[in-house]
Amino acid sequence: MEKQIHNENSTPPQKGAEDLTIIPDPISSPPLSSGEGPGVRLLKQYWGYDNFRGIQEDIINSIGEDKDTLGLMPTGGGKSITFQVPALAKEGLCLVVTPLIALMKDQVQNLKKRGIKALAIYSGMSRQEILTTLENCIFGNYKFLYISPERLDTEIFRTKLQKMKISMITVDESHCISQWGYDFRPAYLKIAEIRDILPDVPVLALTATATPEVVKDIQARLRFRKENVFRMSFERRNLAYIVRNTDNKTGELLHILRRMPGSAIIYVRNRRRTKEIAELLHNEHITADFYHAGLDDATKDIRQQRWQTGESRVIVATNAFGMGIDKPDVRIVIHLDLPDSIEAYFQEAGRAGRDGEKAYAVILYSRSDKTTLHKRIPDTFPEKDYIRQVYEHLQYYYQMAMGDGQGCIREFNIEDFCRKFKYFPVPVDSALKILTQAGYLEYTDEQDNASRLKFSIQRDELYRLRGMGEETDRLIQIILRSYTGLFTDHAFISEELLAARAGLTRKQIYEQLVRLAKLRIVSYIPRKKTPYIIYTRERIETRHLQIPPGVYEERKKRYEKRIEAMLDYVTNDTVCRSRMLLRYFGESNGHDCGQCDTCISLRNRQSADKRPAKELFGEILQILSEQEMTPAALAEKMPGGKEALTEALHLLLEEGKIIAANGMLQIKK
Known part of the structure; x- marks a missing residue:
């Protein structure tokens, strides 16, 4: 079953549709029907609107009837409403699986501010923090638990899950479960195993980008009892898609930003380039910040906030930026570098004009981009012999004996590894991801690990210390009041929390802790971002390592196909760009947009005729x-x-x- 609803105005969600106001105890009334049903009452009472928008109500009614449901909604379509309303109306806890740690933290914080009981489990939490969170889900009458897909496979989670009353499972970014999708993540495959533990609990899958092939694959992978798809039109009538051919991208960028007022996002391919472009804009008196996954959380939050409030007009970012960020008045999104898929481009471009006002999505394209994009194919799918060699060198790196390794977890410094074995980081990263998909190991992205602290001296020695200074003495007292077990083991700490309680800055707290560490009073491990290698099976001989076609050849072929589709899009000069994008996602469109560069060019040619x-x-x-x-x-x-x-x-x-x-x-x- 597939229900397609055309979004006539193609406007973004109503203001507030991604947030919740204070909700009292959940309403346990079946079904969430139209009219004055509990779903509409919740929307009217707490959002202040009389009706749902687009396909929101259809999805809510479907999941409210305990049907497995897939919702296809473009960026800004109001996805959160489709699981938050039925979860509040159902008895029990909604399990929300999402790969976006920043998004889950943000949504949980917003829910808590408004009195909704919500929790999250993500990397960087201590075992005790995770255990406490899971116990609260069992006994604390919570309504939402956000969790990253990697955490679904842990023994502690699966044990505690069986004691929870789960009302529904929401799978955000559900295209990640499909090997045919552009952003496949093996950890998503664990979601189907959760259904074995919760066989009667319905699943709501949500995504903003899925081709017809991926739509079918999502439902199969999540073991839908019956195909059930609701699709909102992906057309954005207020968004003009533009491709500019230029060999002077920075000059064209400055020209556009000077002509076009308002907030902007500029997407580039790598971290170094984010900083370079931001500095270029600063020198041209355009306020800008740069953003990428390598920044610490505090820096990300500050820069995002400056951009959200308009203090910085432009954010220059890698694809790490944008998910879950609701800024409705972005007037222009500019791609200086080509994404390697239409899916990625459509999602990033869709962050412009979510307020329904006129906005632009611009690609600056030069002839060299085609060569650059084709080079990504061998970088993303290095030769199989190369992958086997990386696997072998990994064993030397960790001094892993044949037959050992299963269950071992090791920090992985890719720069150090590449330096020792004379590799380049990009193909090594790709090789490790392919080995992950082939089942030999699990290679995690950078994990944000909280700072840890332990006192190196005994408590009575600490009390005998004198002359440390009033500020340091006060900090030690605050640490002792804030955390327990510091004399027996490292505990996770928050410099931000200590700074707030001590009336100091985070930098001052850091400097004080470093000083105490140098004096050997504490052992201090600052927060760091670390990828991990987790061995899912024992080390085997390289000649026995098998990389099946489904992991390599078939995925490579689809990757090449996505790149060709991206190149077709930017080199086209005869077909409406909006029509091309919609066709890619399986949506037929009977009219041209009239505002993309192709439509304008054709109209000008006709006028000349x-x-x-x-x-x-x-x-x-x-x-x-x-x-x-x-x-x-x-x-x-x-x-x-x-x-x-x-x-x-x-x-x-x-x-x-x-x-x-x-x-x-x-x-x-």
Whole structure:
């Protein structure tokens, strides 16, 4: 079953549709029908709107009837409403699986501010923090638990899950479960195993980007009891898609930003380039910040906040930026580098104009981009012998004996590894991801690990210390009041929390802790971002390592196909860009957008074709005075408006200025 609903106005969600106001105890009334059903009552009472928008109500009613449901909604379509309303109306806890740690933290914080009981489990939490969170889910009458897919496979989670009353499972970014999708994440495959533990609990899958093939695959992978899809039109009528061919991208970028007022996002391919472009804009007196996954959380939050409030006009970012960020008044999204798929581009471009006002999505394209994009194929799918070699060198790196390794977890410094074995980081990263998909190991992205602290001296020695200074003595007292077990083991700490309680800055707290560590009073491990290698099976001989076609050849072929689709999009100059994007996602569209660069160019060409017929008289008579010719030959001599030429010839024939004899046009003598 697939229900497609055309979004007539293609406007973004109603203001507030991603947030919740204070909700009291959940309403346990079935079903969430239209009219004055509990779903509408919740929306009206706490959001202040009389009706749902687009397909929100259809999805809510479907999941409210305990049907497995897939919702396809473009960026800004109001996805959160579709699981928050039914979860509040159902008895029990909604399990929300999402790969976006920043998004889950943000949504949990917003829910808590408004009195909704919500929790999250993500990397960087201690075992005790995770255990406490899970116990609260069992006994604390919570309504939402956000969790990253990697955490679903842990023994502690699966044990505690069986004691929870789960009302529904929400799978955000559900395209990540499909190996045919552009952003496949193996950890998503664990979600289907959760259904074995919770066989009667319905699943709501949500995504903003999925081709027809991926739509079917999502439902199969999540073991839908029956196909059930609701699709909102992906058309964005207020968004103009533009491709500019230029060999001077920075000059064109500055030209656009000076002409176009308002907030902007600029997407580039790598971290170094984010900083370079931000500095360029600063030098041109355009306020800008840069953003990428390598920044610490505090820096990300500050820069995001400056951009959200308008203090910085432009954010220059990698694809790490944007998910879950609701800024409705972005007037322009510019891609300086080409994404490697239409899916990624559509999602990033869709962050412009979520307020329904006119906005632009611009790609700056040069001829060298085609070569760069094709180079990503061997970088993303290195040769199998190369992958085997990386696997072998990984064993040398960790001094892993044959047959050992299963269950081992190791921090992984990719720069150090590449330096020792003379590799480049990008293909090594790809090789490890392919080995992950082939089942030999699990290679995590950078995990944000909280700072840890332990006292290196005994409590009585600490009390005998003198002369540390009033500020340091006060900090030690605050640490002892804030955390327990510091004399026996490292505990996770928050410099931000200590700074707030001590009335100092985070930097001052850091400097104090470093000083205490140098004096060997504490052992201090600052927060760091660390990828991990987790061995999912024992080390095997390289010659026995198998990389199946489904992991390599088939995925490589689809990756090449996505790159060609992206190149077709930017090199096209005859088909409406909006129509091209919609067609890619399986949506037929009967009209051109009229505002993309292709539509404008075609319209201008047609206008040029519509020269008044009488303006052509002199040109026609001049050509025929030199020699007689057929109408087709005359048309070749006068490229452009064929309609105008035909009309001019008819008028000249009627007026007797030319005659047609034996198929040849000539001047009447």
